[in-house]
Amino acid sequence: MKPTESELEILQVLWAKGPSTxxxxxxxxxxxxxxxxxxxxxxxxxxHDKGLLSRTEEGxxxxxQARVDEKETQQHLLDRFVDTAFRGSAMKLVMQALGNSKATPQELADLQRLIDEMNPNSNH
Known part of the structure; x- marks a missing residue:
């Protein structure tokens, strides 16, 4: 289930703070x-009606409480975004993101480390 922007804001609060009124x-x-x-x-x-939240009575x-997992929800939203905005190409998304901002040397090093972890044949 895809939460709306307002629902996502509420989920983010509950993921960060835990069960809340x-x-x-x-x-x-x-x-x-x-x-x-x-x-x-x-x-x-x-x-709650949609099944995104559970509710208990305390007095x-x-x-x-959030009934959906944060990482799974982020992955689902990202997959949909890549599919709709970048025709399914994660590479186009990354290139757009890197092209529109100045990546710091540390961010580039972190990205290289991630690429190396994903590609065991890398020479880095």
Whole structure:
């Protein structure tokens, strides 16, 4: 299931902070954007209905937790992005990213290390 941008923001809070109430999620989101409590509540209820979140009652509060794995979700979103924006070519994505920004020597060294790990026949 592909989360919307707003749902992804909520998932990121829950992945980082762990199980949280709507108020806790909303307080975190409102540090960087103008979002009302009722909007966050409604989104989290929809996400629960979709199976993206689980919910338990603790006293008067509902505590929500992500039911989808962060890495799996990132991989799914990345795969879809590469397919739609770069016609399935991860190389085009990497070349675009490197061409549009100045990679530091350390970032290039890290990239070379990753390539070496992926290619056991590399001479580096």
């Amino acid at each position: 709507v108020r806790q999620v909303n307080e975190h989101l409102s540090q960087t954007k103008d979002v009302g409590y009722t909007t966050t509540l409604k989104l989290m209820q929809i996400m 008067r509060y509902h505590v929500y």
